[in-house]
Amino acid sequence: SPSAVEECFTKTNDVVVANRPQLLHAKHLNYNYTSMGVAPYGTLWQALRRVAATELLSATRLDTTTNLREHEVKLMCRQIYKDSSDKVDFKSWFRDLTNNITTMAIIGKRYYGDEINISDLSQALEFREMMEQFFKLMHTQTLGDFIPVIRWVGFDGVEKKMIDTMKRVDEFLDEVVVERRCIGSLESGIIVDKLLVLQEEKPELYTDEIIKGFILIMLIAGTETPYLTLEWSMSLLLNNPNAMEAIKNEIHTHVGSHRLLQESDLDKLNYLQNVVNESLRLYPTLPLLLPRETSNDITIRGYLVPRGTMLMVNAWAVQRDPILWDEPDKFMPERFDSQDDNIYKLLAFGVGRRGCPGTNLGYRILGLTLGTLIQAFECEKTGVEEIDMTALYGVSMVKLKPLQALCTPRSNMIAHIA
Numbered sequence: 001s002p003s004a005v006e007e008c009f010t011k012t013n014d015v016v017v018a019n020r021p022q023l024l025h026a027k028h029l030n031y032n033y034t035s036m037g038v039a040p041y042g043t044l045w046q047a048l049r050r051v052a053a054t055e056l057l058s059a060t061r062l063d064t065t066t067n068l069r070e071h072e073v074k075l076m077c078r079q080i081y082k083d084s085s086d087k088v089d090f091k092s093w094f095r096d097l098t099n100n101i102t103t104m105a106i107i108g109k110r111y112y113g114d115e116i117n118i119s120d121l122s123q124a125l126e127f128r129e130m131m132e133q134f135f136k137l138m139h140t141q142t143l144g145d146f147i148p149v150i151r152w153v154g155f156d157g158v159e160k161k162m163i164d165t166m167k168r169v170d171e172f173l174d175e176v177v178v179e180r181r182c183i184g185s186l187e188s189g190i191i192v193d194k195l196l197v198l199q200e201e202k203p204e205l206y207t208d209e210i211i212k213g214f215i216l217i218m219l220i221a222g223t224e225t226p227y228l229t230l231e232w233s234m235s236l237l238l239n240n241p242n243a244m245e246a247i248k249n250e251i252h253t254h255v256g257s258h259r260l261l262q263e264s265d266l267d268k269l270n271y272l273q274n275v276v277n278e279s280l281r282l283y284p285t286l287p288l289l290l291p292r293e294t295s296n297d298i299t300i301r302g303y304l305v306p307r308g309t310m311l312m313v314n315a316w317a318v319q320r321d322p323i324l325w326d327e328p329d330k331f332m333p334e335r336f337d338s339q340d341d342n343i344y345k346l347l348a349f350g351v352g353r354r355g356c357p358g359t360n361l362g363y364r365i366l367g368l369t370l371g372t373l374i375q376a377f378e379c380e381k382t383g384v385e386e387i388d389m390t391a392l393y394g395v396s397m398v399k400l401k402p403l404q405a406l407c408t409p410r411s412n413m414i415a416h417i418a
């Protein structure tokens with residue numbers, strides 16, 4: 001029940017993340033994802049989260065970077081329009097888009113698509129290869145996940161690949177920090193520049209290791225979840241043409257066709273927002289959220305959970321629970337018409353102290369991308385068969401068959417994307 005979930009979240013507020021130790025702990029490095037979540041760095045991670053919430057990802061801050069995201073979405077539409085293939089491979093378009101949005105915000109560079117600066121080309125190739133390898137390894141199961149001692153010996157070469165990949169990532173991040181230290185400025189609005197200013201003020205706290213760790217988390221957390229959600233949402237819409245039509249009409253009414261949709265329009269596009277929420281409900285991309293660990297003995301509903309127990313919250317199950325949702329397996333965006341302020345029902349962004357600090361940004365990316373695509377293109381399935389919605393379960397919920405569809409530009413929108 002939501003109250004049990006609430007109890008679980010409040011009583012484990014003081015939690016740590018213990019995720020994919022071999023890759024994310026990266027013990028051979030001085031910084032890593034988990035080290036910032038546990039003592040002695042716990043306080044620092046909370047401080048960084050505060051910086052993220054108030055200065056980097058707050059609504060006011062996001063308002064100043066709207067142009068950047070609108071520009072990236074427009075570039076994606078332009079490239080889809082110019083692309084000569086019969087079918088649009090949505091998965092790669094969405095992946096490239098969210099990567100560009102994130103790296104532009106953090107580092108001030110884009111690494112995918114046509115408009116890469118010549119001087120960034122080799123860095124871009126390195127970034128793409130490195131991130132592909134990183135995510136592949138994150139999704140690879142290895143015996144070490146179940147028998148920790150094996151991690152130290154290695155199995156099947158996976159451990160070695162993880163260490164090699166993290167070394168590559170580290171070298172890349174070193175390069176980024178050195179580069180921004182030379183050319184960065186506070187006025188740029190770029191996240192690393194902001195962190196370097198904090199470093200000047202408190203060098204003992206904001207070390208290079210912490211800054212690199214922070215960039216890494218944002219790169220991992222800020223790219224995969226939005227692009228996977230976009231792929232699920234578009235798949236749901238292709239299987240539900242009435243919903244697609246409703247969004248098209250809503251955009252026609254509130255935005256028209258004299259310009260491309262902007263983030264500032266999203267507040268008026270209620271049905272689009274409902275579709276986004278319904279997609280997040282049916283296909284939460286982190287179905288078990290991030291693993292937590294109790295820092296003290298706690299009692300939940302009479303059950304003693306000892307300190308140090310790993311806890312996983314099954315958001316997928318909560319979001320499909322028939323006690324909480326009518327016809328839970330059915331795609332019904334209109335269910336979000338009525339305001340339900342129970343924050344423990346829709347958990348796709350998590351809640352509480354470890355909840356997603358990028359929620360605002362995530363909603364903006366999802367609404368803007370889906371809305372602009374539907375405004376600019378007639379999107380259809382490639383045949384009569386339904387889009388296969390089978391999921392590959394793992395740390396993240398990936399669509400088993402990457403989405404491919406047809407996209408015909410709307411004649412009255414060509415001038416805006418060509």
Ligand code: HEM
Pocket residue numbers: 017049102217218221222223225226227229285286289290291347348349350351353354355356357358359361362363366
């Ligand atoms: C559709 C978009 C997104 C979804 C569905 C999503 C979902 C989530 C979820 C479920 C968590 C774990 C929360 C928990 O365990 O309680 C999380 C954590 C996180 N997310 Fe997001 N996220 C999205 C976008 C973003 C973006 C755009 C950023 C930043 C650029 C971001 C940054 C983070 C970070 C840094 C964490 C780790 C927080 C911590 O460990 O304390 N996310 N996200």
